[in-house]
Amino acid sequence: xxxxxxxxxxxxxxxxxxxxxxxxxxxxxxxxxxxxxxxxxxxxxxxxxxxxxxxxxxxxxxxxxxxxxxxxxxxxxxxxxxxxxxxxxxxxxxxxxxxxxxxxxxxxxxxxxxxxxxxxxxxxxxxxxxxxxxxxxxxxxxxxxxxxxxxxxxxxxxxxxxxxxxxxxxxxxxxxxxxxxxxxxxxxxxxxxxxxxxxxxxxxxxxxxxxxxxxxxxxxxxxxxxxxxxxxxxxxxxxxxxxxxxxxxxxxxxxxxxxxxxxxxxxxxxxxxxxxxxxxxxxxxxxxxxxxxxxxxx
Numbered sequence: 072x073x074x075x076x077x078x079x080x081x082x083x084x085x086x087x088x089x090x091x092x093x094x095x096x097x098x099x100x101x102x103x104x105x106x107x108x109x110x111x112x113x114x115x116x117x118x119x120x121x122x123x124x125x126x127x128x129x130x131x132x133x134x135x136x137x138x139x140x141x142x143x144x145x146x147x148x149x150x151x152x153x154x155x156x157x158x159x160x161x162x163x164x165x166x167x168x169x170x171x172x173x174x175x176x177x178x179x180x181x182x183x184x185x186x187x188x189x190x191x192x193x194x195x196x197x198x199x200x201x202x203x204x205x206x207x208x209x210x211x212x213x214x215x216x217x218x219x220x221x222x223x224x225x226x227x228x229x230x231x232x233x234x235x236x237x238x239x240x241x242x243x244x245x246x247x248x249x250x251x252x253x254x255x256x257x258x259x260x261x262x263x264x265x266x267x268x269x270x271x272x273x274x275x276x277x278x279x280x281x282x283x284x285x286x287x288x289x290x291x292x293x294x295x296x297x298x299x300x301x302x303x304x305x306x307x308x309x310x311x312x313x314x315x316x317x318x319x320x321x322x323x324x325x326x327x328x329x330x331x332x333x334x335x336x337x338x339x340x341x342x343x344x345x346x347x348x349x350x351x352x353x354x355x356x357x358x359x360x361x362x363x364x365x366x367x368x369x
Contacts, residue, residue, distance in 0.1 A: 098138035244273035254306035303332040
């Protein structure tokens with residue numbers, strides 16, 4: 072079971088820590104535990120409760136009424152609400168609850184409902200990515216356990232693969248080679264880039280996770296793609312990433328290299344002429360639209 076500080080609850084629910092403490096005292100909403108050194112902490116049940124409270128409160132329920140509801144009544148009301156056309160924040164709350172409970176059926180239903188209503192691309196941009204970003208800090212600090220991370224990542228990955236398979240290439244377009252550096256396993260952004268690139272009618276050669284340099288060179292020589300794209304989240308690390316950028320820039324100097332990820336965003340890096348850095352996920356779509364404009368003008 073994971074443990075959370077009151078600041079973790081604030082980050083995930085959007086309810087200020089000060090407000091949480093007032094509700095705790097006035098309505099006995101929470102029962103914090105204490106470590107051997109008397110530090111307060113909260114568990115998964117507390118997080119689920121506060122996420123449900125936040126969603127209900129955001130949708131007009133008074134806190135005094137919420138405090139009088141049983142856990143079952145609260146859960147049923149939340150499920151009813153999340154099946155309506157709610158805000159993105161409400162849907163993110165719902166996904167977070169699914170993650171904590173590791174409820175695959177409910178997670179699938181929330182995602183599918185949103186995809187039907189606003190489409191796959193908008194669901195990814197406005198719900199999935201903010202959700203992953205919101206809990207990403209907690210993954211890094213250990214507040215959320217690896218099992219929960221793998222559970223969510225694999226479900227999102229499955230959705231992406233199905234969406235990619237649904238794209239039909241009619242020929243034409245440019246050739247993109249997508250890969251992750253050796254040791255890099257976080258491929259959700261790369262899969263989403265694949266979906267967007269194919270949706271624009273381009274061809275994708277997808278090498279995926281942890282691509283050895285020799286394999287990358289072999290495929291590059293065989294296909295001679297106009298564009299390479301990669302995402303660096305953990306590997307290479309911050310001390311090695313500049314050298315890696317310089318290396319692939321020289322190795323594949325006949326192509327434009329598009330690069331993004333945690334080790335790229337906000338870092339003090341030098342980008343050679345043939346390297347284009349994208350600092351947030353929406354830029355992938357914008358970049359492709361700019362390319363399309365250039366192709367049309369030629």
